[in-house]
Amino acid sequence: MSSFLKTLIALIIVVVAVGFFAVRSANVIPTNEEFAKAKWSDVQNQYQRRADLIPNLVETVKGYAKQEKDVLTAVVEARAKATQITVDASLVNDPAKFKQFQDAQQQLSGALGRLLAVTENYPDLKSNQNFLSLQSQLEGTENRIAVARKDYIEAVRVFNTAIRTVPTSWLAAIFYPGTKAMETFAAAPENQTPPKIDFNNK
Secondary structure (H helix, E strand, O other): OOHHHHHHHHHHHHHHHHHHHHHHHHHHHHHHHHHHHHHHHHHHHHHHHHHHHHHHHHHHHHHHOOOOHHHHHHHHHHHHHHHHOOOOHHHHHOHHHHHHHHHHHHHHHHHHHHHHHHHHHOHHHHOOHHHHHHHHHHHHHHHHHHHHHHHHHHHHHHHHHHHHOOOHHHHHHHHOOOOOOOOOOOOOHHHHOOOOOOOOOO
């Protein structure tokens, strides 16, 4: 076999290997993006689950604590604001909309925390079976929200790292021009702590 043929074969092998590596690396980007979007969907579902529990909680508390009108109104208004924000997948690429979503959810968490705090003043409410059931469901939902947020934050970290580091950043520019980094939740301690709703130790 001539040296030219050997060189040609070696060159072909190198080109094929590089091409294979490029395609494999390029596929990492949409794979990571879809995974992050799936985790975002989990976050949405858990926030929606919380929003669905709130009307029954408000009505139950109202039956025992009508005088807490301001607190009840604040929860209803915060829920309405949170559920009015469109939360499709495009939100994760829009810093302004993502911040609006996060702020609304934080406002709802704060209002909900204040509502649950005032129930300490109503022993009959705290022993109501419907309230206890809602309390348990809400506590579980808050925990699932925390887990979903954590999983989403990690998925976004992996995706954002891929589109910002070589060589996948080069491939993103070639194969997926216009790819944007995804937004993630602020990691401030107050944003990580769900409202305390366990009254059984009192």
